[in-house]
Amino acid sequence: EVQLVQSGAEVKKPGESLTISCKASGYSFTNYWIGWVRQMPGKGLEWMGIIYPGDSETRYSPSFQGQVTISVDKSTNTAHLHWSSLKASDTATYYCARRRVPADQLDCWGQGTLVTVSS
Amino acid sequence: SHVLTQSPSVSVAPGQTARIPCGEDNIGRKSVHWYQQKPGQAPVLVVYDDADRPSGIPERFSGSNSGNTATLTISTVEAGDEADYYCQVWDTIGHHPVFGGGTKLTVL
Numbered sequence A: 001e002v003q004l005v006q007s008g009a010e011v012k013k014p015g016e017s018l019t020i021s022c023k024a025s026g027y028s029f030t031n032y033w034i035g036w037v038r039q040m041p042g043k044g045l046e047w048m049g050i051i052y053p054g055d056s057e058t059r060y061s062p063s064f065q066g067q068v069t070i071s072v073d074k075s076t077n078t079a080h081l082h083w084s085s086l087k088a089s090d091t092a093t094y095y096c097a098r099r100r101v102p103a104d105q106l107d108c109w110g111q112g113t114l115v116t117v118s119s
Numbered sequence B: 001s002h003v004l005t006q007s008p009s010v011s012v013a014p015g016q017t018a019r020i021p022c023g024e025d026n027i028g029r030k031s032v033h034w035y036q037q038k039p040g041q042a043p044v045l046v047v048y049d050d051a052d053r054p055s056g057i058p059e060r061f062s063g064s065n066s067g068n069t070a071t072l073t074i075s076t077v078e079a080g081d082e083a084d085y086y087c088q089v090w091d092t093i094g095h096h097p098v099f100g101g102g103t104k105l106t107v108l
Helices: none
Strands: A003-006 A010-012 A018-025 A034-039 A046-052 A057-060 A069-073 A078-083 A092-100 A105-109 A113-117 B009-012 B018-023 B033-037 B044-047 B061-066 B069-074 B083-091 B096-099 B103-107
Touching: A003 A092, A003 A105, A010 A018, A018 A034, A018 A092, A018 A113, A034 A078, A046 A069, A046 B096, A057 A069, A078 A092, A105 B033, A105 B044, B009 B018, B018 B103, B044 B061, B069 B083
Parallel strands: A010 A113, B009 B103
Antiparallel strands: A003 A018, A018 A078, A034 A046, A034 A092, A046 A057, A069 A078, A092 A105, A092 A113, B018 B069, B033 B044, B033 B083, B061 B069, B083 B096, B083 B103
């Protein structure tokens, strides 16, 4: 069974760093792009960026370029989303999702990680 | 760049048919995908490539795409179908997904 399992909820203060994770199982991790999507409270889905684990090619939404870092660890089949300095406006639920080609749908999603940033 | 337009809300009585549109110029030339998101849950793919269903998705969910509008159709609506529904296409230039703003389906 294809699964993406994300790390648990986090509560952080502004200025702190954070890495959340997305562990893949049930398929060949290096052969599928994985993207990250933000959902702020009560709002819609926003694409943040996407990475190809096979060669770590990464593309960011202009809105998130320089604000976050996406990476993978092929040894553990895990994708990561990292902030070096959180802001209160980063409070949201973050989802990872697998991209299928050629139609480019996101066919499997993680359960989401709620990140709360508050002083 | 793409801008996918969705109505904020659609209401339908149980047993009736819900139609949820997603608009963009010439969207009929693209592959459109649909996601269902229930409160507190992750999105779930319900229709991909305009009209195909992933395994496990009921036949009540169907899609169509032509001209400037793609449509998700849910027949014989049930209370459990109440959710937010998002359409999505792929931006081949920017290499990223583009989501519509979402439609909240209310079952009366």
